[in-house]
Amino acid sequence: xxxxxxxxxxxxxxxxxxxxxxxxxxxxxxxxxxxxxxxxxxxxxxxxxxxxxxxxxxxxxxxxxxxxxxxxxxxxxxxxxxxxxxxxx
Numbered sequence: 001x002x003x004x005x006x007x008x009x010x011x012x013x014x015x016x017x018x019x020x021x022x023x024x025x026x027x028x029x030x031x032x033x034x035x036x037x038x039x040x041x042x043x044x045x046x047x048x049x050x051x052x053x054x055x056x057x058x059x060x061x062x063x064x065x066x067x068x069x070x071x072x073x074x075x076x077x078x079x080x081x082x083x084x085x086x087x088x089x
Contacts, residue, residue: 023048032067040067055081 012018026043033039037052042064049067051059058079066077 030064032064032071034067034070040064054079055083057081 023043028041028043030042040049047064058081061079
């Protein structure tokens with residue numbers, strides 16, 4: 001839908017607690033939610049995943065089939081996570 005369309009309503013655009021369009025108007029084909037704030041949406045060939053307790057570099061390696069396999073038979077998945085940090089800072 002174009003932005004200048006008569007059906008576009010901007011009254012709740014930046015209001016906290018309202019539903020926002022995270023998929024840029026692409027229909028969601030499949031949704032897998034494992035825990036709160038850990039989910040993946042499949043939109044055609046594109047995937048959007050969110051993992052709050054997972055680092056961004058490690059989350060890039062996770063795919064849709066890994067999320068669906070966790071629903072059928074849960075198991076631990078290990079991902080190598082390298083980071084630079086100071087111990088006595």
